[in-house]
Amino acid sequence: MTGVVGIARTHLVTNLRERVTLFWFLAFPLFLLTILTAIFGSLGTPNPTSLSVSLVNLEPRREGPADFAAVVEEAFAHLGASDTHGRDPLFHLRRPAIGEDPQEFLDRERDAVRIGDRALLIEIPAGFHQRLDAAIAGDGPGAEIRVYTSGGRISSDLARSIVDQVVAAVNGRILSAVGRFDPSRALTVERASIGSSGGDPLYIDFLLPGVVLMAFFTAGLFGVPGTILFGRERRILKRYWVTPLDSRRFLVGFSIGHLALCALQFAALLLLGRFAFGARVGFASPTAVGFLLLAAVVFLAFGFLISSVARTANAGMAIANVLNLPMMFLGGLFFPIGELPAVLRGIMFINPVTYLADGLRASLGVSAATVPFVTTIAVPLIWAGVCIAVASRRLRWDVER
Amino acid sequence: MSERETLRVTNLVKHYGSVHAVDGVSFSVAAQTVFTLLGPNGAGKTTTLEILEGIRRPDAGSIEAFGERRSRIDRAVKERMGVLLQDSQFEPYLKVREVIALFSSFFRRSLPLGEILDRVALREKESALVRTLSGGQRQRLAVGVALVNDPDLIFLDEPTTGLDPQARRTMWSLVSDLRRAGKTIILTTHYMEEAESLSDYVCIMDHGRIIAEGTPRGLASELGEETFIEFDGRGLSDAQLSALGSAGRVTGAGGELISLETTDLAGTMERLIAWSKRNDVALRDMTVRQPNLEDVFLSLTGRRLRD
Numbered sequence: 001m002t003g004v005v006g007i008a009r010t011h012l013v014t015n016l017r018e019r020v021t022l023f024w025f026l027a028f029p030l031f032l033l034t035i036l037t038a039i040f041g042s043l044g045t046p047n048p049t050s051l052s053v054s055l056v057n058l059e060p061r062r063e064g065p066a067d068f069a070a071v072v073e074e075a076f077a078h079l080g081a082s083d084t085h086g087r088d089p090l091f092h093l094r095r096p097a098i099g100e101d102p103q104e105f106l107d108r109e110r111d112a113v114r115i116g117d118r119a120l121l122i123e124i125p126a127g128f129h130q131r132l133d134a135a136i137a138g139d140g141p142g143a144e145i146r147v148y149t150s151g152g153r154i155s156s157d158l159a160r161s162i163v164d165q166v167v168a169a170v171n172g173r174i175l176s177a178v179g180r181f182d183p184s185r186a187l188t189v190e191r192a193s194i195g196s197s198g199g200d201p202l203y204i205d206f207l208l209p210g211v212v213l214m215a216f217f218t219a220g221l222f223g224v225p226g227t228i229l230f231g232r233e234r235r236i237l238k239r240y241w242v243t244p245l246d247s248r249r250f251l252v253g254f255s256i257g258h259l260a261l262c263a264l265q266f267a268a269l270l271l272l273g274r275f276a277f278g279a280r281v282g283f284a285s286p287t288a289v290g291f292l293l294l295a296a297v298v299f300l301a302f303g304f305l306i307s308s309v310a311r312t313a314n315a316g317m318a319i320a321n322v323l324n325l326p327m328m329f330l331g332g333l334f335f336p337i338g339e340l341p342a343v344l345r346g347i348m349f350i351n352p353v354t355y356l357a358d359g360l361r362a363s364l365g366v367s368a369a370t371v372p373f374v375t376t377i378a379v380p381l382i383w384a385g386v387c388i389a390v391a392s393r394r395l396r397w398d399v400e401r
Numbered sequence: 402m403s404e405r406e407t408l409r410v411t412n413l414v415k416h417y418g419s420v421h422a423v424d425g426v427s428f429s430v431a432a433q434t435v436f437t438l439l440g441p442n443g444a445g446k447t448t449t450l451e452i453l454e455g456i457r458r459p460d461a462g463s464i465e466a467f468g469e470r471r472s473r474i475d476r477a478v479k480e481r482m483g484v485l486l487q488d489s490q491f492e493p494y495l496k497v498r499e500v501i502a503l504f505s506s507f508f509r510r511s512l513p514l515g516e517i518l519d520r521v522a523l524r525e526k527e528s529a530l531v532r533t534l535s536g537g538q539r540q541r542l543a544v545g546v547a548l549v550n551d552p553d554l555i556f557l558d559e560p561t562t563g564l565d566p567q568a569r570r571t572m573w574s575l576v577s578d579l580r581r582a583g584k585t586i587i588l589t590t591h592y593m594e595e596a597e598s599l600s601d602y603v604c605i606m607d608h609g610r611i612i613a614e615g616t617p618r619g620l621a622s623e624l625g626e627e628t629f630i631e632f633d634g635r636g637l638s639d640a641q642l643s644a645l646g647s648a649g650r651v652t653g654a655g656g657e658l659i660s661l662e663t664t665d666l667a668g669t670m671e672r673l674i675a676w677s678k679r680n681d682v683a684l685r686d687m688t689v690r691q692p693n694l695e696d697v698f699l700s701l702t703g704r705r706l707r708d
Contacts, residue, residue: 006506010492010499017494017530235489239546242454242484242556243507244476398456 003245007253011227012260021223025265029215030272036211036334037204037277051119051159053080053091054109056102059128069128072145075166076122090162094118113148120159121148205281206367208273209360210333213353215265216296221323224258224303225316228395233313238398247397255300262296287363291376295356298380301387308395332357352380406465407432407554407585408453413462415448422448423459424609430587431602435580438589439596439694440606441706446589447487449606450558453587454484467553480509483552485543487559487589493532497523500531501545508550521545521575537568544575555579557588561595573599591706593695605698612701617694624692624700628666630673633685634659641680648672 015021055076059069080093096105112118123146134140147163231237240250266283273279283289302323310316330344331353340348348354359376362369369376408430415423423445430436438446451457453464455474464471466478491500498514505511518524521541526534534542540560547555557576561569576599579586590596596603597617604614613620630649634642635657642659645651649661649669663669666689677684698706 002509003503003507006503010495010503013499014492014494231492235486236492238456239484239486239489239491240507241456242479242482242486243504243550244479244509245507246476 002249003243004249004253004256007245007250008257008260011254011257012264015223015227015257015261016264021226025215025219025223025261026268028218029211029265029269032214033207033211033269033272034276036207040203040207051091051162052094052117053159054094054105054112054118054121055080055124056096056106056109056122057124058102058106058126059124060126062129067129068132068143069124072124072128072170075170076163079162079166091159110148113150116150119149120163122146122163123148202278202280204273204277204279205364206361207334208269208279208281209364209366210357212266212269212292213295213331213357213360214328214333215269216262216292216299217324217328217353219258219261219265220296220299220301220303221306221320221327222303222317223261224300225306225310225320226313227254228303228307229310229313229316232397232399235399241397258300258303259293259296262292266292281364281366283364285363288360291356291360291363294377294380295360298352298356298384298387301384301391304391304395305387308391308393327351327353330354350379352383355379405432406430407467408587409465410449410453411463411465413449413452413464414460415445415452415457416460421609423452426462426606426609426611428604428611428614430585432585433580433583434601435576435586435588435599437596437600437603438587438606439591439593439600439603439698439706440589441591441698441704444591444606445609446606447558448609450556450587450589454482454486454556455479480550481552482554482556483547483550485547485555485557485560487562489543490539491531491542491546493530495531496528497531497534497542498527500542501549504546505549510551511549512551517545517549520548522571537564537571540564540568540572544572548579553585555584555586557586559589559591561590561592569595593693593698593706596694603694605694605701607698607702613697620694620697621692624696626664627662627692628664629690629692629696630661630663630666630669630687631658631690632687633657637682641682644680645673645676648676 015025053076055073057069057073061067061070076091077093077095080091094109096102106121106123109118109121113121125144125146128143128145131140132143135142145167147160149160228237237250241247270279270283273281283292306316306319306323310319326347330340330348331351332348333353355371355376358370359373361367362373362376406429410429411427413423413426414421426445426449428436438444438449440446448457452459453466453474455478458473464474466474467481471478495503498518501514501517505514514527515524518527521544523538523541523545526538531539531542544557544560547557560576561572564572573595576586576588580601588596588599600617602614603617603620604611605620606612613623615623637659642651645659645661649663649672651659651661661669661673673684676682695706698704
């Protein structure tokens with residue numbers, strides 16, 4: 001064990017002290033987790049994308065089930081309430097306060113739309129029932145609601161398209177209630193198709209294992225050659241070889257230090273995912289731990305491979321960058337991979353990241369396995385074997401002269 | 402190999418392609434002495450040292466270390482040796498005491514941290530990151546690291562290259578201290594003054610071979626009873642220079658420094674002063690000195706050490 005612990009500690013400590021590596025290994029994955037969750041997660045926290053909409057019903061109430069103005073009002077009011085899953089409402093809805101004059105409310109909110117404070121204003125005008133009754137009786141163009149928007153604003157357009165769907169649905173209900181419409185053909189408003197993409201399991205549960213793998217990937221493909229090639233160029237390693245420390249012990253110590261670094265990355269991401277974004281995914285199963293370890297080892301092996309074929313630290317970083325794009329983005333780390341062109345599918349097929357992500361997620365119960373369990377272990381292991389075989393032949397510990 | 406020898410090298414050869422970096426070098430190093438390889442850059446000093454340090458394998462030749470013949474420098478030898486490499490660095494984000502502790506952990510036996518820090522005067526800097534150290538402090542740290550295992554044999558490859566005069570003097574006194582403490586030291590340098598003031602024995606290397614060896618005084622005295630008169634010769638015309646031939650033997654007329662070599666100091670001085678009056682030449686920065694290792698190298702190769 002002479003020197004092994006010292007080398008492990010050195011690798012860990014120097015990585016944590018260097019601001020650049022600290023950023024890429026720790027801060028960046030945390031940042032990525034945060035930003036992707038904020039964009040695609042929409043989890044329980046106030047949703048800034050809720051549309052600000054005002055609603056006023058100027059039609060006096062009519063007793064009985066045929067108060068269609070109230071039906072329309074409630075249909076929109078429904079869009080302003082959270083659903084049973086606790087997801088944010090589509091509309092942040094404003095209505096006249098109790099006792100407030102609806103006409104005053106209408107005037108004030110029209111101004112709000114004009115200056116862009118509201119995406120949209122819905123007015124159910126007085127005379128709604130009269131016109132509706134006439135339309136049903138067959139002698140009139142039909143009742144209308146008035147929608148005020150300010151032109152050219154995306155939120156207004158979005159809100160209006162939702163209103164159009166609601167109106168179509170309400171039309172269907174009214175027409176079918178009076179026997180002139182087949183309810184099975186009625187439009188329904190499916191709010192899930194417009195709103196956030198949440199679901200069960202949560203996006204954060206899908207994302208977290210991906211970001212953990214990305215963090216391991218960065219530490220392995222960039223961190224390992226960075227340390228080894230930099231150490232070789234600066235003759236830091238050479239200084240080790242004139243002591244009783246040999247390259248075998250160095251590698252053991254270095255690998256232990258690297259795995260400790262990965263463990264730290266994992267802990268930081270897990271804590272953030274759990275406590276900031278409510279991730280429920282647990283990594284406690286032996287299979288999940290096994291996949292995490294496998295991933296850390298595979299990327300470590302890739303790091304050794306790069307160190308063995310690059311002559312300088314800069315060349316090593318260039319190779320890592322070339323591998324970075326296809327491996328990371330054609331491995332399904334951040335998004336489920338859908339249909340891809342044949343070439344990209346080919347890369348995905350041989351990419352160890354694909355199998356690690358698939359196996360890890362399946363072992364966590366986040367998504368169903370798409371390839372057999374054995375394959376998810378075998379393909380990354382084969383890659384690790386190839387990398388280590390090449391590295392053990394080609395890795396040079398001193399600059400050539 | 403006698404008890405008094407720490408190291409003996411016989412016919413060491415190392416080629417890089419067609420370059421004969423080390424071309425049949427033999428020498429022996431007496432215990433508790435300072436042994437110096439002196440030569441210009443590219444003479445093969447560092448390659449020779451790196452073979453002895455176990456970094457490179459020789460193409461041919463044999464090495465005996467601590468009384469045993471070895472095919473290569475193994476762990477047992479490394480436990481007893483300390484090395485200051487010419488161009489190596491330490492992890493920039495380690496602290497001084499962490500670097501020393503790290504290297505201590507490589508050896509079965511090591512000195513206490515405080516003793517090392519005191520020896521190289523880095524006690525105040527023990528918590529500083531390597532990247533914040535000055536050049537001289539880094540070199541002292543490197544020396545401290547070379548001493549962590551209280552070695553019997555110490556390699557110092559160009560220990561003062563790139564250091565300011567103050568740091569250089571500090572390094573020289575460190576070497577003298579180590580020699581007094583009974584260490585065997587193998588040193589390489591291309592500074593003639595360094596070799597002269599520190600060494601018990603000098604091998605002068607050029608083009609991968611040893612071209613002269615002996616004590617510094619012994620090597621210089623091989624040049625005979627000659628004395629050198631030197632002065633700044635910038636701005637002299639060819640005619641003036643050729644007239645100078647009547648004053649004495651001109652050896653270093655190529656550059657700025659004019660050098661007259663003579664066994665008759667008084668006579669040469671008289672003729673030189675007469676020449677200077679005739680040609681109206683101010684003998685700027687004139688010095689009179691005995692031959693040194695630089696002159697030995699010059700007489701053997703026709704070149705200066707730092708050319």
